[in-house]
Amino acid sequence: MEVRIAVAKVNQYADSESGDTLEVVERPGGGLSVVLADGQTSGKGAKAISMMVVRKVIGLLAEGVRDGAAARAASDALFTDKQGKVISTLNIASIDLHSNTIVLARNNPAPTFICSEDRIDALSEDCEPLGTSRNVRPVITELAIEPGLTIIIFTDGIIHAGERRGQPMNVGETIRSIIEDQDPTPEQLADSLLAHAISLDDNRPTDDISVLVLKVSPHTGDDARRMSVRLPIHVNSS
Amino acid sequence: MEVRIAVAKVNQYADSESGDTLEVVERPGGGLSVVLADGQTSGKGAKAISMMVVRKVIGLLAEGVRDGAAARAASDALFTDKQGKVISTLNIASIDLHSNTIVLARNNPAPTFICSEDRIDALSEDCEPLGTSRNVRPVITELAIEPGLTIIIFTDGIIHAGERRGQPMNVGETIRSIIEDQDPTPEQLADSLLAHAISLDDNRPTDDISVLVLKVSPHTGDDARRMSVRLPIHVNSS
Numbered sequence: 001m002e003v004r005i006a007v008a009k010v011n012q013y014a015d016s017e018s019g020d021t022l023e024v025v026e027r028p029g030g031g032l033s034v035v036l037a038d039g040q041t042s043g044k045g046a047k048a049i050s051m052m053v054v055r056k057v058i059g060l061l062a063e064g065v066r067d068g069a070a071a072r073a074a075s076d077a078l079f080t081d082k083q084g085k086v087i088s089t090l091n092i093a094s095i096d097l098h099s100n101t102i103v104l105a106r107n108n109p110a111p112t113f114i115c116s117e118d119r120i121d122a123l124s125e126d127c128e129p130l131g132t133s134r135n136v137r138p139v140i141t142e143l144a145i146e147p148g149l150t151i152i153i154f155t156d157g158i159i160h161a162g163e164r165r166g167q168p169m170n171v172g173e174t175i176r177s178i179i180e181d182q183d184p185t186p187e188q189l190a191d192s193l194l195a196h197a198i199s200l201d202d203n204r205p206t207d208d209i210s211v212l213v214l215k216v217s218p219h220t221g222d223d224a225r226r227m228s229v230r231l232p233i234h235v236n237s238s
Numbered sequence: 239m240e241v242r243i244a245v246a247k248v249n250q251y252a253d254s255e256s257g258d259t260l261e262v263v264e265r266p267g268g269g270l271s272v273v274l275a276d277g278q279t280s281g282k283g284a285k286a287i288s289m290m291v292v293r294k295v296i297g298l299l300a301e302g303v304r305d306g307a308a309a310r311a312a313s314d315a316l317f318t319d320k321q322g323k324v325i326s327t328l329n330i331a332s333i334d335l336h337s338n339t340i341v342l343a344r345n346n347p348a349p350t351f352i353c354s355e356d357r358i359d360a361l362s363e364d365c366e367p368l369g370t371s372r373n374v375r376p377v378i379t380e381l382a383i384e385p386g387l388t389i390i391i392f393t394d395g396i397i398h399a400g401e402r403r404g405q406p407m408n409v410g411e412t413i414r415s416i417i418e419d420q421d422p423t424p425e426q427l428a429d430s431l432l433a434h435a436i437s438l439d440d441n442r443p444t445d446d447i448s449v450l451v452l453k454v455s456p457h458t459g460d461d462a463r464r465m466s467v468r469l470p471i472h473v474n475s476s
Binding site: 001003004005006007008009010021022023024025028031032051059062097145186190194219221222223224225226227228229230231232233234 | 245297335460462469472
């Protein structure tokens with residue numbers, strides 16, 4: 001089999017730096033973890049917070065700390081530092097080749113969508129962002145790695161898209177319509193969701209938006225691991 | 239403009255874990271760094287070394303430490319720990335949006351290839367791997383971010399490909415033939431180089447092989463950052 005991961009990210013309109021941070025790290029013993037954090041506000045302050053959270057989590061994961069413990073440690077560090085005045089959402093999605101499962105750790109009020117065969121389920125149990133209090137725990141969900149499994153995670157820029165015009169996005173319905181049309185690649189799914197959210201915001205996103213899609217496919221290619229990154233840049237003429 | 243990055247990686251034949259580690263991190267203030275290390279041997283020991291090196295470097299880069307200083311720090315840490323008995327190559331490729339340059343730090347005897355318009359140059363000045371002695375310094379090369387610039391970095395699995403059959407790979411010629419044929423995407427270039435190396439090893443690579451390609455293109459798409467990962471997995475039936 002093959003796990004494919006796609007990420008698409010935009011900044012709030014007219015903001016040069018996204019408050020969302022996403023990184024992918026190798027797990028000791030094989031597998032990968034994707035870590036996504038969204039700091040409380042946008043701009044530089046939020047970026048510093050989300051980078052700190054992601055940095056803390058990937059450092060611990062690299063040492064072999066389990067996902068739930070890494071999330072709790074990052075929350076405690078943030079609470080100790082900011083006394084609850086600054087919070088951050090966190091999602092960790094890990095492909096764990098010891099247990100042959102995908103482990104989701106969620107400290108994000110925005111739901112995670114799980115699609116398989118004919119079903120689309122939302123993981124939307126109450127959960128607290130990091131840094132809100134002592135003893136913040138993530139909601140952990142463990143799923144067998146099976147062909148067809150698709151997981152969709154996003155920051156609250158998706159939830160808030162369209163609110164300015166009074167047309168908030170129905171994320172579940174949007175996902176259903178994208179998946180019914182075709183058998184989308186994770187890239188197509190992430191791009192379609194992002195494009196729909198941006199269009200609801202009249203092409204001027206009111207918040208940073210990050211979309212992360214994991215999809216398990218029957219393996220058809222070779223044994224190489226691959227990664228691609230696309231980074232649009234605006235070079236200032238001096 | 240847009241910077242596109244492609245990575246393709248395989249393990250030594252019959253080895254479950256690559257000794258090469260590659261990670262991409264966001265730089266504070268914008269931009270990205272790609273960090274690639276190859277530990278001295280293959281298998282678990284090499285993986286632990288290359289992960290330690292990459293972890294050290296990305297932690298320092300995230301704090302705003304400059305690339306050359308991060309490489310030196312990782313070398314000193316490795317030398318202090320292993321007294322020169324264990325070494326690791328290191329390449330850092332950074333898209334620095336402060337200076338609008340691509341900064342290459344190289345502690346890898348394998349050359350780096352720089353392609354632009356009609357030229358293919360090899361960066362092949364002598365340089366030492368990390369951990370060989372005190373005062374190891376990287377060779378630093380700084381390049382303006384310009385459309386058409388293509389940078390090709392790899393671990394020594396590419397250099398050693400074909401040696402078993404007495405047909406070592408001419409990497410420069412291989413790159414030239416791939417580039418002349420077409421205007422390859424970075425993914426096509428990385429995949430072609432990797433495929434050629436594996437074929438020279440009779441489809442049983444004698445070493446871990448990682449290929450990293452950065453390419454600057456005139457920007458044609460939107461302002462979203464994108465990342466894709468493909469991870470082939472073999473689930474053990476229990």
